[in-house]
Amino acid sequence: MRDLSWPAKVYLFAVIGAATALFAHSLITKGQLVASESLGILLVLALLFLVCESMPTLLNVEQFAVSVSFSAALAAVVLIGMEGAALVGLTAVLSVRPGLPLIKRLFNGAQFALCGYAAGWVYQQLGGVSGVPQVNAFDDLIGPYAAATAVFVPLNIVLTLTMISLATQVSAGEVPMRGMVQFLLTYLGYGTFGLLVAGLWATIQSISAVLVLLPLFVARWAFGQYHAQQRSYDATMAALCQAVETKDYYTRGHCTRVSLASTMIAQEIGMGMDRLRAIRYAGMLHDVGKLGVPTKVLQKEGPLTEEEFAAIQLHPMRGLEIVRGIDFLDEAFAGIMHHHERHDGKGYPMGLAGPEIPEFARVIAVADAFDSMTSDRSYRGARPVEVAVDELERGAGTQFDPVMVAAFIKALERNPWQPQRRVEPPPEDAATIKDHDDPTMPIQVVTGQ
Ligand SMILES: [Fe+2]
Numbered sequence: 329m330r331d332l333s334w335p336a337k338v339y340l341f342a343v344i345g346a347a348t349a350l351f352a353h354s355l356i357t358k359g360q361l362v363a364s365e366s367l368g369i370l371l372v373l374a375l376l377f378l379v380c381e382s383m384p385t386l387l388n389v390e391q392f393a394v395s396v397s398f399s400a401a402l403a404a405v406v407l408i409g410m411e412g413a414a415l416v417g418l419t420a421v422l423s424v425r426p427g428l429p430l431i432k433r434l435f436n437g438a439q440f441a442l443c444g445y446a447a448g449w450v451y452q453q454l455g456g457v458s459g460v461p462q463v464n465a466f467d468d469l470i471g472p473y474a475a476a477t478a479v480f481v482p483l484n485i486v487l488t489l490t491m492i493s494l495a496t497q498v499s500a501g502e503v504p505m506r507g508m509v510q511f512l513l514t515y516l517g518y519g520t521f522g523l524l525v526a527g528l529w530a531t532i533q534s535i536s537a538v539l540v541l542l543p544l545f546v547a548r549w550a551f552g553q554y555h556a557q558q559r560s561y562d563a564t565m566a567a568l569c570q571a572v573e574t575k576d577y578y579t580r581g582h583c584t585r586v587s588l589a590s591t592m593i594a595q596e597i598g599m600g601m602d603r604l605r606a607i608r609y610a611g612m613l614h615d616v617g618k619l620g621v622p623t624k625v626l627q628k629e630g631p632l633t634e635e636e637f638a639a640i641q642l643h644p645m646r647g648l649e650i651v652r653g654i655d656f657l658d659e660a661f662a663g664i665m666h667h668h669e670r671h672d673g674k675g676y677p678m679g680l681a682g683p684e685i686p687e688f689a690r691v692i693a694v695a696d697a698f699d700s701m702t703s704d705r706s707y708r709g710a711r712p713v714e715v716a717v718d719e720l721e722r723g724a725g726t727q728f729d730p731v732m733v734a735a736f737i738k739a740l741e742r743n744p745w746q747p748q749r750r751v752e753p754p755p756e757d758a759a760t761i762k763d764h765d766d767p768t769m770p771i772q773v774v775t776g777q
Pocket residue numbers: 614615643667668764765
C-alpha cells in the first residue's frame with residue numbers, strides 16, 4: 329500500500345467507496361440485498377465464483393491473471409438481480425490466493441461488485457426479469473443478458489487496467505492491443521455460460537452451475553498449464569542465452585535484441601503466430617554454438633589463425649548439435665545453422681545462396697548484423713542506427729537478402745530501435761577484441777602461422 333502512488337491510492341479508495349455506497353443505497357432503499365428465498369442460489373453462485381477466482385490462469389500478457397468466475401456473477405444477474413450479482417462479485421475478497429494482500433482483495437471484490445451492479449442495472453433497464461427463468465420466457469432474456477455481458481466484461485477490464493497502469497506506471501496503451509482484443513472477445517464468449525447456468529437452473533437447480541462451469545474451469549486450467557509450459561520454455565532459452573553471453577562480455581543482451589529484431593522482420597513479412605514464436609527462439613539461440621568455441625579464441629586480441637577462424641566458423645554447426653534434442657525449436661534449427669550464410673553464396677557453413685538459404689536464417693542475418701553494429705564493442709563504440717541501416721542497405725543483395733533488409737527498415741520506421749545502453753569497459757581479462765557478427769569490422773585471418 330505504501331508503495332502505491334497518490335493517484336493509485338485515490339483510485340483504489342474511489343472504487344472501494346463506490347461499491348460500499350451502492351450496497352448501502354440498496355440496503356436503505358430496499359431493506360435487504362437479496363430476498364431470503366434466493367439465499368440458496370446466492371450461496372451456490374458465490375461458492376462457484378470463489379473457487380474459480382481462487383485458481384486464476386496466468387496469461388502471457390504480463391500481470392494478467394484471469395478466471396472464469398465472472399460467468400457465475402453474470403448468472404446471478406439473471407437469477408437474483410443486480411444486488412445478488414454484486415454480492416457474488418464481492419466474494420473475490422475471500423479468494424484463496426496465498427500472499428495476495430488485503431488491499432488487492434478489497435479492490436478485486438469492489439470492482440467485481442461494481443461490474444455486477446452495472447450489468448444488473450443494464451439488464452433490468454432493457455426489460456430483463458430477475459428470477460429463475462421459465463422455459464417459455466427464456467427468449468426474452470437473451471437481449472438484456474447480452475447487453476449485461478457487454479457491460480460487465482469491458483468494465484471489468486477498464487477498472488483493472490486503470491489500477492494496473494496507476495500502480496505500475498505502465499500506460500494502458502502499452503498493453504499489446506492485439507492481445508487485449510483477443511482477451512475481450514474470449515471473455516464475451518465465455519459470458520454465454522452464465523446464461524446457460526441461469527437457463528438450466530429451472531430444471532436441475534444448483535447442479536446446472538457445476539455442470540456448465542466445471543468443464544469450462546478444467547479447460548481454463550489446462551490452458552494455464554500450457555502457458556506455464558511456454559514460460560518454462562522461455563526461461564530455458566534465457567538460461568542458454570545467458571550461458572553464451574558469459575563467454576563474450578561485449579555481447580551481453582545481444583541474443584535478446586537479435587530475437588526482438590528478428591521478430592520485427594518476421595512480423596513485417598507476415599509470419600504466423602507459430603513461426604513468430606520459433607523465430608523468437610532462433611534469434612535468442614543463434615549463437616549458442618559459441619559454447620563449443622574455446623573462450624580464448626572468442627576473446628583473442630589481434631588476427632586469428634586459420635585454425636582459430638575455422639573454430640569460429642563451426643559455431644553454427646555446434647549450435648545445432650547443442651539444441652538438436654529440443655523438439656519445440658522446430659524451424660529455429662535452420663536459422664541457427666545458416667545465420668552466417670550470405671545472399672551471394674560466400675558465407676558459411678555451407679555457402680548457400682539466395683533462396684537456398686532458409687528464410688529464418690535470412691531474417692536472423694539482418695537482425696544479427698544490425699545489433700552488432702549498434703552495440704558497443706571493445707574496439708569501437710556503438711554506431712548510430714542510421715549508419716547501421718546504411719550499412720544494411722549497402723549489403724542488400726550481396727551479404728543480405730534485400731527483402732529482409734527492406735522489411736526491417738519498414739519495421740524500424742514504425743517502431744524506432746532503442747539503442748543499447750553504453751557498456752562499461754570490462755575487467756582486463758574479459759575483453760573480446762573482434763565480433764564475428766560485425767560486417768563493418770571483419771575478422772582478420774593470418775595464413776601460414
Ligand atoms: Fe554467429
